[in-house]
Amino acid sequence: MTTACAITLGIALALYLAAALLFQGQFLLRKHGWDAPGRKSLGLGLAVHLIGMILHLMLSGQSPFTSMLVIISWLVVALVVASLLAERYLHLRHLGLLSAPLAFLGLLYPLLMPIRFEQAESILVEYPFLGVHVVLTLLGHVGFALAFCAAIVYLVQHQALKKGQLNRYLPALDTTGEAAFRFAGAGFSLFTLGLGMGVIWLFGAPGEYLGGEDAKIWLSLPTWLVFAAYLYLRGIAGRHGRRMKWLVIAGFVLGVVNLVGVRHDFGDEDASIPLAPQLTRQ
Numbered sequence: 001m002t003t004a005c006a007i008t009l010g011i012a013l014a015l016y017l018a019a020a021l022l023f024q025g026q027f028l029l030r031k032h033g034w035d036a037p038g039r040k041s042l043g044l045g046l047a048v049h050l051i052g053m054i055l056h057l058m059l060s061g062q063s064p065f066t067s068m069l070v071i072i073s074w075l076v077v078a079l080v081v082a083s084l085l086a087e088r089y090l091h092l093r094h095l096g097l098l099s100a101p102l103a104f105l106g107l108l109y110p111l112l113m114p115i116r117f118e119q120a121e122s123i124l125v126e127y128p129f130l131g132v133h134v135v136l137t138l139l140g141h142v143g144f145a146l147a148f149c150a151a152i153v154y155l156v157q158h159q160a161l162k163k164g165q166l167n168r169y170l171p172a173l174d175t176t177g178e179a180a181f182r183f184a185g186a187g188f189s190l191f192t193l194g195l196g197m198g199v200i201w202l203f204g205a206p207g208e209y210l211g212g213e214d215a216k217i218w219l220s221l222p223t224w225l226v227f228a229a230y231l232y233l234r235g236i237a238g239r240h241g242r243r244m245k246w247l248v249i250a251g252f253v254l255g256v257v258n259l260v261g262v263r264h265d266f267g268d269e270d271a272s273i274p275l276a277p278q279l280t281r282q
Contacts, residue, residue: 004059006111008052009073013107015045016080020100020189027097027235028185035096039087042100046080049107053077069110076106101189105196108132113200130201137194137220141255143187144227148252150180151245158242180248181234188227195220219258226251 022038025031053073056062062070083099086092112129124131154176160167170176198217230247233239 005052005056008048008055009107009111012045012049012052013104013111015041015048016100016104016107019045019096020104023094023097023100024185024189027094028182035094038096038100039084042080042096042103043084045103046077046084049073049077049080069114072106073110076103079103079106101193105193105200108197109200129197133194133197133201135194136190136197140187140189140191140194141259143183143185143190144223144248144252144255145187147180147184147187147248150176150183151248154180154245155242177240177245180245181231184227184248184251185231185235188224188231191220191224191227195224216258216262219262220255223251223255223258226254 019038019041022034022041026034026038053070056070079099080103083095087095109129112132115128117126117128124134153170154173157167157170157173157176160170161173171179195217198220202217226247230244230251233247234244
């Protein structure tokens with residue numbers, strides 16, 4: 001990939017990320033005016049992305065299907081085009097909520113996966129794609145932890161109110177309920193990107209380290225499904241109350257058990273340790 005193409009695609013990646021953040025903000029923060037700039041950012045990202053791919057064809061002289069990295073980049077273009085056309089002509093609203101993060105993740109793969117730092121001692125530095133996966137996943141867990149704390153405060157305050165007492169040291173139920181929803185949503189967005197990169201690493205990376213049977217990635221799915229159910233029920237179905245908070249607590253506990261108690265399978269027991277950020281080459 002030529003330098004001009006890489007720079008152009010990097011700009012497109014940033015625009016896709018901006019679109020994803022705007023669409024997520026519209027959903028989580030109830031900012032209805034963010035939909036239009038999100039769609040514009042997505043469209044501008046598509047235009048810059050196309051320019052980058054055309055530059056690659058002109059400067060490299062290679063076929064559009066020379067490698068899987070280039071093919072995936074074209075698939076991202078097709079995804080964004082289909083999403084924008086469906087929203088405009090089929091009136092399918094809020095497709096950008098899914099298509100923008102997928103476009104960001106899809107373009108991140110061909111840009112970041114080929115980068116290697118052969119002399120690095122840590123796997124996470126040698127393979128930046130894997131390092132970004134770990135960082136995003138851990139940031140997602142931070143969001144889940146904050147949502148868990150808000151859920152616990154909600155339950156304590158709710159119990160006090162049932163007894164006819166108000167704990168003046170704790171926030172109101174509405175405040176803690178909204179905080180739990182927003183923290184869970186932010187954590188879920190980051191965790192989803194991290195999990196997606198982890199799944200891609202299993203099947204699209206060089207393959208020296210993780211295999212398709214790696215349990216840590218697959219056991220992240222229950223955590224993802226629990227928080228996805230919570231966000232749907234709370235954000236779209238409009239459900240509130242203690243049961244929703246117990247769902248947050250269950251998702252957080254599942255995530256902690258997987259994070260701390262499950263090892264990556266590197267095909268070498270000596271190289272497997274519980275916490276991904278500490279992985280080093282032996």
